[in-house]
Amino acid sequence: MKSKATSFDIAYRAGVSQSTVSRALRNSPLVNEETRLKVQAIARELNYKVDKNASNLRTQQSATIALLLFEDPTSDDSMINPFFLSMLGSITRACSDKGYDLLVSFQQMNNDWHADFEDTNKADGIILLGYGDFVDYEQKLQQLIEQNTRFVRWGAEAKGLPIVSVGCDNFHGGYQLTEHVLKNGRKQFAFLGGASSHSPEFLDRYLGHCKALTDNNLKVDQAYQFDAISTEESGYDAARKLLDSDLPFDAIFGASDLIAIGAMRALQEQKVNIPDDVAVVGFDDIPIASFTFPPLTTARQNTKLAGELLVEKLLKLINEEAVDTTLMPTSLIVRKSCGS
Amino acid sequence: MKSKATSFDIAYRAGVSQSTVSRALRNSPLVNEETRLKVQAIARELNYKVDKNASNLRTQQSATIALLLFEDPTSDDSMINPFFLSMLGSITRACSDKGYDLLVSFQQMNNDWHADFEDTNKADGIILLGYGDFVDYEQKLQQLIEQNTRFVRWGAEAKGLPIVSVGCDNFHGGYQLTEHVLKNGRKQFAFLGGASSHSPEFLDRYLGHCKALTDNNLKVDQAYQFDAISTEESGYDAARKLLDSDLPFDAIFGASDLIAIGAMRALQEQKVNIPDDVAVVGFDDIPIASFTFPPLTTARQNTKLAGELLVEKLLKLINEEAVDTTLMPTSLIVRKSCGS
DNA sequence: CTGAAAGCGCTTACAG
DNA sequence: CTGAAAGCGCTTACAG
Numbered sequence: 001m002k003s004k005a006t007s008f009d010i011a012y013r014a015g016v017s018q019s020t021v022s023r024a025l026r027n028s029p030l031v032n033e034e035t036r037l038k039v040q041a042i043a044r045e046l047n048y049k050v051d052k053n054a055s056n057l058r059t060q061q062s063a064t065i066a067l068l069l070f071e072d073p074t075s076d077d078s079m080i081n082p083f084f085l086s087m088l089g090s091i092t093r094a095c096s097d098k099g100y101d102l103l104v105s106f107q108q109m110n111n112d113w114h115a116d117f118e119d120t121n122k123a124d125g126i127i128l129l130g131y132g133d134f135v136d137y138e139q140k141l142q143q144l145i146e147q148n149t150r151f152v153r154w155g156a157e158a159k160g161l162p163i164v165s166v167g168c169d170n171f172h173g174g175y176q177l178t179e180h181v182l183k184n185g186r187k188q189f190a191f192l193g194g195a196s197s198h199s200p201e202f203l204d205r206y207l208g209h210c211k212a213l214t215d216n217n218l219k220v221d222q223a224y225q226f227d228a229i230s231t232e233e234s235g236y237d238a239a240r241k242l243l244d245s246d247l248p249f250d251a252i253f254g255a256s257d258l259i260a261i262g263a264m265r266a267l268q269e270q271k272v273n274i275p276d277d278v279a280v281v282g283f284d285d286i287p288i289a290s291f292t293f294p295p296l297t298t299a300r301q302n303t304k305l306a307g308e309l310l311v312e313k314l315l316k317l318i319n320e321e322a323v324d325t326t327l328m329p330t331s332l333i334v335r336k337s338c339g340s
Numbered sequence: 341m342k343s344k345a346t347s348f349d350i351a352y353r354a355g356v357s358q359s360t361v362s363r364a365l366r367n368s369p370l371v372n373e374e375t376r377l378k379v380q381a382i383a384r385e386l387n388y389k390v391d392k393n394a395s396n397l398r399t400q401q402s403a404t405i406a407l408l409l410f411e412d413p414t415s416d417d418s419m420i421n422p423f424f425l426s427m428l429g430s431i432t433r434a435c436s437d438k439g440y441d442l443l444v445s446f447q448q449m450n451n452d453w454h455a456d457f458e459d460t461n462k463a464d465g466i467i468l469l470g471y472g473d474f475v476d477y478e479q480k481l482q483q484l485i486e487q488n489t490r491f492v493r494w495g496a497e498a499k500g501l502p503i504v505s506v507g508c509d510n511f512h513g514g515y516q517l518t519e520h521v522l523k524n525g526r527k528q529f530a531f532l533g534g535a536s537s538h539s540p541e542f543l544d545r546y547l548g549h550c551k552a553l554t555d556n557n558l559k560v561d562q563a564y565q566f567d568a569i570s571t572e573e574s575g576y577d578a579a580r581k582l583l584d585s586d587l588p589f590d591a592i593f594g595a596s597d598l599i600a601i602g603a604m605r606a607l608q609e610q611k612v613n614i615p616d617d618v619a620v621v622g623f624d625d626i627p628i629a630s631f632t633f634p635p636l637t638t639a640r641q642n643t644k645l646a647g648e649l650l651v652e653k654l655l656k657l658i659n660e661e662a663v664d665t666t667l668m669p670t671s672l673i674v675r676k677s678c679g680s
Numbered sequence: 681c682t683g684a685a686a687g688c689g690c691t692t693a694c695a696g
Numbered sequence: 697c698t699g700a701a702a703g704c705g706c707t708t709a710c711a712g
Contacts, residue, residue: 004459006689017699022691032697047487049459053397054689057704062393064443064462080429082627088428089420092446101462103404104444106432119344119389121705122404122441147387261631287422291601293633346705357683362707372681394705397688461689 005046013046014039025050061124065095065314066103066117070130070137080106081230081258082286083303084129087154090307091127098315100124118149125314128153133198152314154306156200157325164317165325166309170201170283173299173330174208177281178253180297180332182216184340186251186279189213192238192263193255194227202255205283209253223247228259235262243270250278251338257282257289257298264292264337275339285333294336301330345386353386354379365390401464405435405654406443406457410470410477420446421570421598422626423643424469427494430647431467438655440464458489465654468493473538492654494646496540497665504657505665506649510541510623513639513670514548517621518593520637520672522556524680526591526619529553532578532603533595534567542595545623549593563587568599575602583610590618591678597622597629597638604632604677615679625673634676641670 007025011018016035023031024039031039042048056062069084088104095102103123117123126144128151131137141161144151152164178189193199195206210220224247228238235254242249243266252267254260260282267278274280274294282289285300309326316323334340347365351358356375363371364379371379382388396402409424428444435442443463457463466484468491471477481501484491492504518529533539535546550560564587568578575594582589583606592607594600600622604614614620614634622629625640649666656663674680 004461008689018690019692019700020698022689023698026691030697035697047459051397051689052460052462053393053402054461054704055691057391057393057397057706058689058691060704080426082422082425085422085425085429086420089425089446092444096446101457102444104432104442106429106436117441119387120392121344121394122392288628288631291628291633292631348705358706359683359685359708360681362705363682366707370681375681391705394688395707397690398705398707400688 004051005043005048006051007048009046010039010042010048013042056121060121062101062122063099064101064103064123065311066105066123066126067091068105068107068117068126068128070107070128070132081130082288083230083256083258083284083301086287086303087129087307090304091311092307094308094311098311100311100315118151119147124318125150125152127151127310127314128155130154134200135198150314150317152310152317152323154310156204157327163325164313164323166306166313166328167201167326168299168301168306168328168330170204170330171208171211173283173301173332174205174253175212176208176330176332177283177297177299178209178212179216180334180340181251181253181279181281181338182212182218184279184338186339187218188224188247188249189218189251189253190224190226190242190247190249191253191255192226192228192235192242192259193253194229195225195255199229205253205255224249228255228262230256230258232258232262232265235259236266237262239263239266243267252278252280254280254282257284257286257296260296260298260337261288261292264296275337279338281338283330289333290335292337297335297338298333299330300333302328344391345383345388346391347388349386350379350382350388353382396461400461401658402441402462403439404441404443404463405651406445406463406466407431408445408447408457408466408468410447410468410472421470422628423570423596423598423624423641426627426643427469427647430644431651432647434648434651438651440651440655458491459487464490464658466491467650467654468495470494474540475538490654490657492650492657492663494650496544497667503665504653504663506646506653506668507541507666508639508641508646508668508670510544510670511548511551513623513641513672514545514593515552516548516670516672517623517637517639518549518552519556520674520680521591521593521619521621521678522552522558524619524678526679527558528564528587528589529558529591529593530564530566530582530587530589531593531595532566532568532575532582532599533593534569535565535595539569545593545595564589568595568602570596570598572598572602572605575599576606577602579603579606583607592618592620594620594622597624597626597636600636600638600677601628601632604636615677619678621678623670629673630675632677637675637678638673639670640673642668 007021011021024036155167193202226238228234282296282298285298289296313323347361351361364376533542566578568574622636622638625638629636653663
């Protein structure tokens with residue numbers, strides 16, 4: 001009952017050869033207008049659709065892009081990083097604008113990469129979003145390069161590796177946020193977020209932060225940097241450690257909005273007033289950021305543009321055109337949480 | 341340089357036939373252990389991956405599911421409904437747990453459905469999420485049924501149509517929320533959200549809401565129902581209309597969290613205190629809901645379970661097993677916005 | 681346990 | 697402008 005029509009069925013009904021059907025359906029100029037219309041009418045009538053597996057096999061391309069989303073190994077499965085989610089939205093849109101389908105896969109760093117989409121000919125190229133630990137991740141990148149896989153990635157430029165990246169100017173974003181808060185008279189900043197080569201984006205934000213401190217004649221004190229990954233929980237924990245340390249502080253820089261939000265919760269639990277007692281800033285401008293209490297001051301990363309750039313660059317790569325890495329600026333979004 | 345190895349290359353190197361390579365790679369018990377290991381070793385060495393287009397074409401199935409996400413036609417492309425986003429997350433996970441890939445597509449209701457994934461053999465089945473207008477949408481469903489497409493959908497049960505759905509008990513959720521607020525002494529509720537057959541979920545919530553009103557000896561007054569679609573903007577607009585109407589009220593039921601959040605903004609702009617002057621409740625429990633000020637009381641829809649059920653049911657459909665529709669309960673999440 | 685062969689449904693040079 | 701034919705890279709009955 002549900003056996004699908006093939007191009008042969010149409011050929012038979014139209015009284016032409018199967019080759020002609022194929023041409024007519026692809027609007028080849030080689031085929032006579034009249035024949036074309038007849039074939040297309042019959043195709044519509046039979047609800048015929050070209051079998052993609054067959055045509056992809058034949059043409060050796062799939063008009064499909066794979067998106068590989070890596071999650072922090074620790075993150076529970078309750079909530080995907082909202083930042084990536086909004087990226088996903090814009091990538092999906094960009095793909096469909098270009099006539100490409102999008103295959104989405106969440107990768108847990110611990111298990112094997114089943115990042116075989118391209119090798120497997122299911123996708124023409126890959127977009128990489130996020131990673132657990134950058135050091136592990138770099139090895140995977142290395143592998144992709146060796147396999148000659150076409151891919152682009154979101155993130156800080158991978159120094160040394162010939163990889164096309166789209167990322168934000170994390171250093172400048174960190175600088176800008178910090179400077180803004182300092183201009184409002186804060187003296188003692190704490191930074192919550194891992195600041196090592198294991199998370200280069202956070203590291204860049206931290207370095208920008210430090211630069212702003214020294215430019216404003218403040219000392220950088222390592223004791224004020226607390227590790228955290230990009231979850232609300234982790235931000236909460238880091239802020240607890242800060243509070244328990246009895247170090248004096250009047251400002252917190254959360255390496256991501258999620259971290260900042262967790263920190264706000266920890267502070268408010270202790271009746272610390274935000275921003276009067278402590279200014280808090282985050283990074284990303286995820287949708288939640290404008291709804292927190294108080295609303296969060298942050299550095300916005302333009303996910304819409306980022307998604308478009310990623311897709312655009314990947315398509316160029318697929319078409320063997322020259323492509324380079326883009327570093328996008330962030331924009332300072334001032335809300336109530338920083339006290340100005 | 342980048343020509344990929346095929347099973348023939350492996351066969352050549354292993355000194356066996358291509359059929360044997362294929363069998364060995366699929367761990368067929370027919371093949372000798374020793375041969376199998378040799379073949380697999382060579383495959384690994386050559387970084388060989390089975391071409392999915394070829395194997396899908398041959399086996400006539402793709403181990404891929406397509407997710408079609410319909411957006412409200414009016415929603416701008418800045419922000420996807422967070423509720424669907426979290427659904428997307430859980431569907432992605434459920435798919436990869438089952439060894440299926442996920443093709444994601446955002447559909448704008450206005451343009452043609454290019455919902456051809458299944459017809460096209462790119463996917464074995466389809467999951468439908470959201471819709472613009474239910475009445476238009478129903479026609480599309482009808483079409484899918486006629487084409488014998490295997491699909492499941494999220495949403496209120498489609499009466500009459502033989503469709504497998506997973507949805508929440510919107511009526512009961514609406515009842516529960518309303519009753520909870522009434523128990524706290526509120527007397528005059530407004531309902532923000534379209535309550536017609538164009539959005540059956542909202543309608544069910546409204547009907548549950550009305551039932552709770554009458555059960556508590558309150559009159560249902562149509563004047564207190566204001567249309568809105570599920571965006572923050574639309575909730576804001578509806579609340580503005582409510583405010584401008586000069587109707588007295590001390591509680592607002594937002595048909596979704598997004599609507600409730602927009603309404604809160606409108607109220608707070610007018611210095612209306614939430615919850616002292618007006619209690620506000622929403623529906624969905626999107627991630628933002630716990631971060632609003634005050635945090636939003638709402639009815640949680642279990643997106644994790646929903647995603648799993650959708651995938652599970654679709655796979656059963658694909659395997660021609662019997663499947664039925666599931667109506668999940670919602671849970672009342674009491675936070676500060678309702679004043680208790 | 682293994683191999684030769686057919687065939688999944690297309691696209692596209694090639695010949696006319 | 698059209699048709700006959702090859703071939704994309706697999707899987708799997710069939711024969712041994």
